[in-house]
Amino acid sequence: MTTTDSSKPRGKQGYHHGNLREDLMRAALEIIHESGAAALSLRDAARRAGVSHAAPYRHFKGKGVLLAALAVESFHGLVDALERAKAACGDDVVARLRAGGLAYVRYAVRHPSRFRLMFGPDRELIDDKAAAAEVAAAGQAAYRQLYDSIADCQRAGVIRPDPTDSIAQPAWALMHGLAALLVDRRIEAADDAALEALVGHSQRILYEGMRSG
Amino acid sequence: MTTTDSSKPRGKQGYHHGNLREDLMRAALEIIHESGAAALSLRDAARRAGVSHAAPYRHFKGKGVLLAALAVESFHGLVDALERAKAACGDDVVARLRAGGLAYVRYAVRHPSRFRLMFGPDRELIDDKAAAAEVAAAGQAAYRQLYDSIADCQRAGVIRPDPTDSIAQPAWALMHGLAALLVDRRIEAADDAALEALVGHSQRILYEGMRSG
DNA sequence: ACCTGAACACCGTTCAAGT
DNA sequence: ACCTGAACACCGTTCAAGT
Numbered sequence: 251m252t253t254t255d256s257s258k259p260r261g262k263q264g265y266h267h268g269n270l271r272e273d274l275m276r277a278a279l280e281i282i283h284e285s286g287a288a289a290l291s292l293r294d295a296a297r298r299a300g301v302s303h304a305a306p307y308r309h310f311k312g313k314g315v316l317l318a319a320l321a322v323e324s325f326h327g328l329v330d331a332l333e334r335a336k337a338a339c340g341d342d343v344v345a346r347l348r349a350g351g352l353a354y355v356r357y358a359v360r361h362p363s364r365f366r367l368m369f370g371p372d373r374e375l376i377d378d379k380a381a382a383a384e385v386a387a388a389g390q391a392a393y394r395q396l397y398d399s400i401a402d403c404q405r406a407g408v409i410r411p412d413p414t415d416s417i418a419q420p421a422w423a424l425m426h427g428l429a430a431l432l433v434d435r436r437i438e439a440a441d442d443a444a445l446e447a448l449v450g451h452s453q454r455i456l457y458e459g460m461r462s463g
Numbered sequence: 464m465t466t467t468d469s470s471k472p473r474g475k476q477g478y479h480h481g482n483l484r485e486d487l488m489r490a491a492l493e494i495i496h497e498s499g500a501a502a503l504s505l506r507d508a509a510r511r512a513g514v515s516h517a518a519p520y521r522h523f524k525g526k527g528v529l530l531a532a533l534a535v536e537s538f539h540g541l542v543d544a545l546e547r548a549k550a551a552c553g554d555d556v557v558a559r560l561r562a563g564g565l566a567y568v569r570y571a572v573r574h575p576s577r578f579r580l581m582f583g584p585d586r587e588l589i590d591d592k593a594a595a596a597e598v599a600a601a602g603q604a605a606y607r608q609l610y611d612s613i614a615d616c617q618r619a620g621v622i623r624p625d626p627t628d629s630i631a632q633p634a635w636a637l638m639h640g641l642a643a644l645l646v647d648r649r650i651e652a653a654d655d656a657a658l659e660a661l662v663g664h665s666q667r668i669l670y671e672g673m674r675s676g
Numbered sequence: 677a678c679c680t681g682a683a684c685a686c687c688g689t690t691c692a693a694g695t
Numbered sequence: 696a697c698c699t700g701a702a703c704a705c706c707g708t709t710c711a712a713g714t
Binding site (some may be wrong): 291292293294303304307312313 | 705706707708709710
Binding site for chain 2 (some may be wrong): 696697698699700
């Protein structure tokens, strides 16, 4: 029962894997999802991927770098979600801004482990400089989504022409705070409708203060 | 040099400590402050407190319970800070609300390790039910500070008479988001003046949307 | 090139035994 | 009552050695 697993027909019926890097990331996320980031061990991830405890080190310089790779992947997923949500709104700049905010909070609630990985203190584990820089860059790409939406609204004359950052930062903080408190179960949202209502209500309040005139 | 330490003149010139529980909490916080929560080990805390690695278990059922005790202590510190800030504003309900928000963000920035302990995923480590409940209660006490401030403003007629939670939640989320992003260095505030400006500006935007009329 | 096995220096937690 | 020392089952990381 050790030699007859047939999940991947790839390679020279292989003593090795073909795609260990991806499998390790998948396993690690699974562990974090089941038991929290503190419970993640590289050895367990290796076990689940069916390799020895030393094998991961051919693909990641250490535990922190694996975590960083997951964070980067997660930021890319967030950016995708934001882009899709905005694209579905056509040219209505205000609708695009609102949809982006909702998508941000939804992404956090649907992928709490990833959200915590992106923003949680696990980033402290990333002692590797290059990996830390990559995570930071991926995070900035997400912020740019919001920044651009605000700038579009300013150009359209529906949001005050203050420095864009001075508006984007509070807007980000509000959505980020909702996301963080929801993920931490400090605020409850019974279902997706309740979540939409909470986000929509928060956005309406904020929008009153941002709009022109 | 083992028997002649004279820091505490207490007890029977003691083979034991007098106040190990407190010393362990102090040491643990020191470690977290220096190297992050992930680097905390009970054994290291015990070492710094000058006792054997098994001694902590007379005072805490496990690592998670020590962390929980630190979180509770930190929430109490936050509540104290909020109360002091509000008290300094006399009877002006709006000033009290604003001061509370600023105090919240300041507490986070000044005590980032504690803030992460209160809200971070480290709470997952708390497998102990009683400890988790204590942390939740301490957290609710902090929320009540904000809730009461909003309610006071509503009674004074300066904030819309919507359900208080529906206003307190976005207000909390905005301050919490600022705090979290600042602690994570996703947003920068060069000094305390910049912090005050950021918080004040965010509050002004929010207040526009909350106020009556 | 990619993986294994043994090794090292750590952990958290438990438990008999000491004072 | 409070602490120690040995013990157990784990970790992360490294490194020679295998295919």
